[in-house]
Amino acid sequence: MTAxxxxxxxxxxxxxxxxxxxxxxxxxPLRVIFLIAGAFFWLVxxxxxxxxxxxxxxxxxxxxxxxxxxxxxxxxVLSVLLQEVFRFAYYKLLKKANEGLLAxxxxxxxxxxxxxxxxxxxxxxxxxxxxxxxVNILADSVGPGTVGIHGDSQHYFLSSAFMTMxxxxxxxxxxxxxxxxxxxxxxxxxxxxxxxxxxxxxxxFQNPEYVASLVPTYVILFLMGIWxxxxxxxxxxxxxxxxxxxDKDFLLANHRPR
Amino acid sequence: MLAAVGFxxxxxxxxxxxxxxxxxxxxxxxxxxxxxxxxxxxxRSFSAFLLFILAGVSCNSVGKKIYVDLNNTVxxxxxxxxxxxxxxxxxxxxxxxxxxxxxxxxxLDWVLDSGPNPPYMVILETPLFxxxxxxxxxNGSSRVAGVAFVVPNSNPxxxxxxxxxxxxxxxxxxxxxxxxTLANCKNTVWNPLGSGLSYExxxxxxxxxxDDNDTxxxxxxxxxxxxxxxxxxxxxxxxxxxxxxxxxxxxxxxTCMRRNDINFSISPEYVCDPLGDSNVxxxxxxxxxxxxxxxxxxxVVIAAARLDSRSFFSNVAPGTESAVxxxxxxxxxxxALRNATQEAQPNRTILYAxxxxxxxxxxxxxxxxxxxxxxxxxxxxxxxxxxxxxGQVGLRSDSKLWLHxxxxxxxxxxxxxxxxxxxxxxxxxxxxxxxxxxxxQPLPPSSFQRFLLNRPIPGVVLxxxxxxxxxxxxxxxxYLNITYPPELTPEEQLEYVTDTAKALTEVATMVGRxxxxxxxxxxxxxxxxxxxxxxxxxxxxxxxxxxNNSWLQQxxxxxxxxxxxDRPLNLYVGVYQQASEPTALVHHLLANLTGSVLNITxxxxxxxxxxxxxxxxxxxxxxxxxxxAAPPNSTERRGFCVRSTSRVFRALSxxxxxxxxxxxxxxxxxxxRWKSIRGRIFLVASHELEMLTLGVGIGVLLTSLLLTYFIxxxxxxxxxxxxxxxxxxx
Numbered sequence: 011m012t013a014x015x016x017x018x019x020x021x022x023x024x025x026x027x028x029x030x031x032x033x034x035x036x037x038x039p040l041r042v043i044f045l046i047a048g049a050f051f052w053l054v055x056x057x058x059x060x061x062x063x064x065x066x067x068x069x070x071x072x073x074x075x076x077x078x079x080x081x082x083x084x085x086x087v088l089s090v091l092l093q094e095v096f097r098f099a100y101y102k103l104l105k106k107a108n109e110g111l112l113a114x115x116x117x118x119x120x121x122x123x124x125x126x127x128x129x130x131x132x133x134x135x136x137x138x139x140x141x142x143x144x145v146n147i148l149a150d151s152v153g154p155g156t157v158g159i160h161g162d163s164q165h166y167f168l169s170s171a172f173m174t175m176x177x178x179x180x181x182x183x184x185x186x187x188x189x190x191x192x193x194x195x196x197x198x199x200x201x202x203x204x205x206x207x208x209x210x211x212x213x214x215f216q217n218p219e220y221v222a223s224l225v226p227t228y229v230i231l232f233l234m235g236i237w238x239x240x241x242x243x244x245x246x247x248x249x250x251x252x253x254x255x256x257d258k259d260f261l262l263a264n265h266r267p268r
Numbered sequence: 269m270l271a272a273v274g275f276x277x278x279x280x281x282x283x284x285x286x287x288x289x290x291x292x293x294x295x296x297x298x299x300x301x302x303x304x305x306x307x308x309x310x311x312r313s314f315s316a317f318l319l320f321i322l323a324g325v326s327c328n329s330v331g332k333k334i335y336v337d338l339n340n341t342v343x344x345x346x347x348x349x350x351x352x353x354x355x356x357x358x359x360x361x362x363x364x365x366x367x368x369x370x371x372x373x374x375x376l377d378w379v380l381d382s383g384p385n386p387p388y389m390v391i392l393e394t395p396l397f398x399x400x401x402x403x404x405x406x407n408g409s410s411r412v413a414g415v416a417f418v419v420p421n422s423n424p425x426x427x428x429x430x431x432x433x434x435x436x437x438x439x440x441x442x443x444x445x446x447x448x449t450l451a452n453c454k455n456t457v458w459n460p461l462g463s464g465l466s467y468e469x470x471x472x473x474x475x476x477x478x479d480d481n482d483t484x485x486x487x488x489x490x491x492x493x494x495x496x497x498x499x500x501x502x503x504x505x506x507x508x509x510x511x512x513x514x515x516x517x518x519x520x521x522x523t524c525m526r527r528n529d530i531n532f533s534i535s536p537e538y539v540c541d542p543l544g545d546s547n548v549x550x551x552x553x554x555x556x557x558x559x560x561x562x563x564x565x566x567x568v569v570i571a572a573a574r575l576d577s578r579s580f581f582s583n584v585a586p587g588t589e590s591a592v593x594x595x596x597x598x599x600x601x602x603x604a605l606r607n608a609t610q611e612a613q614p615n616r617t618i619l620y621a622x623x624x625x626x627x628x629x630x631x632x633x634x635x636x637x638x639x640x641x642x643x644x645x646x647x648x649x650x651x652x653x654x655x656x657x658x659g660q661v662g663l664r665s666d667s668k669l670w671l672h673x674x675x676x677x678x679x680x681x682x683x684x685x686x687x688x689x690x691x692x693x694x695x696x697x698x699x700x701x702x703x704x705x706x707x708x709q710p711l712p713p714s715s716f717q718r719f720l721l722n723r724p725i726p727g728v729v730l731x732x733x734x735x736x737x738x739x740x741x742x743x744x745x746x747y748l749n750i751t752y753p754p755e756l757t758p759e760e761q762l763e764y765v766t767d768t769a770k771a772l773t774e775v776a777t778m779v780g781r782x783x784x785x786x787x788x789x790x791x792x793x794x795x796x797x798x799x800x801x802x803x804x805x806x807x808x809x810x811x812x813x814x815x816n817n818s819w820l821q822q823x824x825x826x827x828x829x830x831x832x833x834d835r836p837l838n839l840y841v842g843v844y845q846q847a848s849e850p851t852a853l854v855h856h857l858l859a860n861l862t863g864s865v866l867n868i869t870x871x872x873x874x875x876x877x878x879x880x881x882x883x884x885x886x887x888x889x890x891x892x893x894x895x896x897a898a899p900p901n902s903t904e905r906r907g908f909c910v911r912s913t914s915r916v917f918r919a920l921s922x923x924x925x926x927x928x929x930x931x932x933x934x935x936x937x938x939x940x941r942w943k944s945i946r947g948r949i950f951l952v953a954s955h956e957l958e959m960l961t962l963g964v965g966i967g968v969l970l971t972s973l974l975l976t977y978f979i980x981x982x983x984x985x986x987x988x989x990x991x992x993x994x995x996x997x998x
Contacts, residue, residue, distance in 0.1 A: 012958055014958045014959060014961065014962040015953075015958050015961045015962070017962055017965060018958075018960075018961035018962035018963070018964060018965030018966070019961065019965060020965065021962075021965030021966055021968055021969040022961075022964060022965045022968045022969075025965065025968040025969035025971075025972045025973075026968070026972040026976070028969070028972075029969070029972040029973040029975075029976040029977075030972075030976050032973075032976075033973075033976045033977055033980045034976070034980050034983075125987075146330060147330055150330045150331050150334060153334065153335075153950075154362075154364045154508065154510055154950065154952060155334040155335055155508070155510075155948075155950025155951060155952060156334065156505060156950070156951050156952060156953040157330075157333050157334050157951075158334075158505055158951040159333075159334065159335070159336055159489065159507070159949065159950050159951050160333060162333060164505050164951065164953055164957070166333070167961065168961055168964070171965070175968070242987050243986075243987035244986050244987050248985055248986050248987070249986065251985055252982045252985050252986050
């Protein structure tokens with residue numbers, strides 16, 4: 011299609027992520043560093059996954075379609091597991107780093123809480139995985155054509171963009187829930203994160219039935235969002251307080267020293 | 269012809285990204301959303317990904333789902349001369365237009381006026397590729413993105429010639445100064461069907477497509493998406509085509525040659541190249557090639573033919589009747605004369621000359637005359653006794669062949685008498701009627717005109733007066749009635765003597781005998797001069813069906829093997845820097861048909877000597893190492909050395925030698941350079957959908973900006989219940 015589609019899809023896919031970055035992360039250098047580090051950890055997990063994939067495709071039979079399909083599912087599962095392993099590794103690293111930071115810090119408290127770290131690293135994971143799932147599609151969206159000459163749906167770009175947005179937000183929520191669960195040593199929640207990640211990834215096998223993959227993904231996104239909200243310390247009471255603007259601090263919120 | 273590798277600057281950023289993360293361009297967490305549910309596609313998509321990783325190029329499955337690249341496309345390219353540019357071009361990023369298959373001339377209204385989705389890419393079939401339609405498209409070019417012409421599998425009835433009706437009218441001998449009554453084809457229009465399309469300048473690309481799977485895909489795409497049903501306007505998505513043929517050169521040759529000389533960067537960027545190649549010549553008696561200029565006591569009869577042709581589209585110039593029939597006849601005649609000239613040497617030397625680039629204002633012949641004048645050729649104009657040119661001779665009706673002479677030099681009656689008499693004498697013996705046209709008729713377009721421009725030389729041009737497909741892509745073997753029984757294998761076809769081959773053999777015999785007699789040979793030898801129909805049919809097969817056959821493989825030298833192809837020969841002269849196919853083949857053929865095999869080593873042969881001490885032979889002869897045939901029980905070819913007088917010399921217009929590009933005396937044709945020539949079809953989405961996508965995108969962005977601002981400003985309240993305990997942990 012054209013540049014308008016390119017920008018439209020970019021805004022859809024990365025709009026929430028960019029605004030989150032602008033308002034919550036960009037102002038604090040420490041958060042930016044942790045975001046980049048999170049993105050790097052995701053990249054390393056992808057590197058490992060692609061190495062395994064590369065080798066397994068080489069030794070597999072290229073003409074056997076059933077085998078290739080099986081290999082694809084194996085690749086997806088392996089990659090998801092690797093991503094979660096690296097999320098855990100990153101959590102462990104942050105814990106260590108936090109202790110170090112505390113030792114260096116002149117104040118009594120941490121400059122950044124583990125909850126904020128969870129959010130920042132989740133967003134870092136999301137940024138990178140979003141970029142990798144949509145950049146090649148965006149590159150093709152600049153051209154004059156749209157998908158469909160072989161009879162495919164022409165909403166391909168739009169649904170890819172929405173899928174990417176969901177993936178980015180999900181990574182953020184997964185990060186929050188995962189770190190919180192690790193913190194509380196509540197392993198079933200960790201398992202729930204891994205399983206929902208697997209579910210979302212496998213839902214994309216439904217494509218090109220975009221409705222069949224997008225709707226469940228957004229349902230999971232919504233549920234994960236609520237869970238993350240609660241594990242980040244939110245509750246119905248605070249939400250109500252917030253929405254009704256009863257809080258007297260509201261006007262001062264921005265001026266309050268952090 | 270010279271085309272650099274395609275480069276799209278827009279992709280650069282993404283390519284950079286891709287190169288940077290070459291190894292990681294796969295996301296397993298999110299399977300790339302494949303717009304096709306079939307499992308095989310998933311595999312294909314992933315193998316494409318694999319390729320992607322290996323090659324690091326931007327070829328991926330998404331692109332494949334959007335675009336269908338067209339194979340077998342042939343563009344019309346831009347050529348320039350001293351004053352004009354002709355041909356076609358697209359914009360730098362390719363012209364995009366909605367497909368419209370033109371069904372009739374009335375249908376043009378949809379393209380030019382009523383259609384709701386301009387610009388259109390017009391798909392044309394043969395009967396509609398006419399001057400009137402093309403000129404209407406040219407004038408309505410704001411609504412025309414380009415034209416794709418579907419080449420039919422059989423020639424159109426009634427003829428088709430995109431050339432001008434008076435070919436090479438400004439570079440021949442018939443100018444106002446020579447004879448006002450004969451100038452500009454006033455007397456005889458040589459190519460009455462000529463529409464002049466090849467000499468128009470179109471500002472949109474025109475491609476030709478072979479009628480095969482691609483065109484079927486295009487038609488299907490048109491029928492499914494674009495065809496208006498019952499007058500209703502077609503709905504999006506519409507099928508569209510993009511054609512890339514951006515040309516670097518503009519305006520004319522002086523401009524582009526000047527720009528060639530401007531070098532801002534370290535690697536010079538050229539915009540155009542002169543047309544040209546090499547002429548081939550040989551002689552019945554060896555001439556010292558090192559001593560240029562006038563040869564005392566030497567008198568030569570030049571037997572000439574042209575080597576090139578052209579058509580509207582670049583690189584599809586079969587030129588069967590206009591060139592191949594002539595030079596095959598001359599080659600066969602040269603072969604027939606080999607023994608006679610060796611046994612009973614006539615007084616005069618016969619010089620066989622094959623001129624390149626004649627379609628573009630006589631590049632080859634004007635160069636030969638120029639070289640003779642400047643003493644850069646082993647002979648000069650004074651050495652020429654007479655000229656016999658073999659034009660198109662493949663389609664004689666009633667065995668009639670026209671013997672054209674120049675009416676101006678004929679006023680001095682004796683000039684051509686000898687040659688005409690000789691020709692008619694031998695023609696009568698062979699039952700060919702060699703007729704003279706009426707006395708006021710000028711010469712047809714021929715290389716001989718360039719000799720006449722210099723001085724009045726006796727000369728005859730043999731022609732058959734046929735021009736249905738003159739300088740068009742349909743001037744093919746079907747036009748010359750060369751068909752083979754379908755059950756024959758390629759090897760058998762090579763040997764199968766067609767009727768056309770027999771007819772050309774007769775002409776070749778006649779030409780051979782006439783040349784021998786003209787050279788002063790004895791009449792008793794005439795009976796021994798007979799062209800070989802086997803050789804003629806093999807040559808026709810090689811030039812018109814495929815040059816990559818067992819016969820030419822034996823004749824060609826190992827380093828010219830790349831000139832052999834599995835398709836009909838392309839006779840477009842091309843740019844000077846690139847050797848064109850027919851030159852090398854004719855050079856080798858002339859050597860083998862007129863030369864003699866020597867028993868010397870390959871090293872000596874390649875060094876142009878007969879033994880280690882030999883330093884003289886190279887002045888007189890040219891040695892070619894031929895691959896030869898493999899013995900029956902071996903796969904290794906046994907080569908041999910051929911000694912002949914067959915040589916090549918430059919066929920570059922003197923205008924480029926003198927750097928005078930505004931001089932009307934010489935050909936100034938150049939070909940523009942280009943970066944990429946390709947075409948692809950795809951669907952385009954409606955403007956509404958594009959705007960909707962953009963709108964949704966902006967909406968999502970603004971909403972998330974607002975929401976995030978709101979949440980982040982209230983984060984303390986929203987997540988307050990957790991704040992204290994969290995801090996308390998540390």
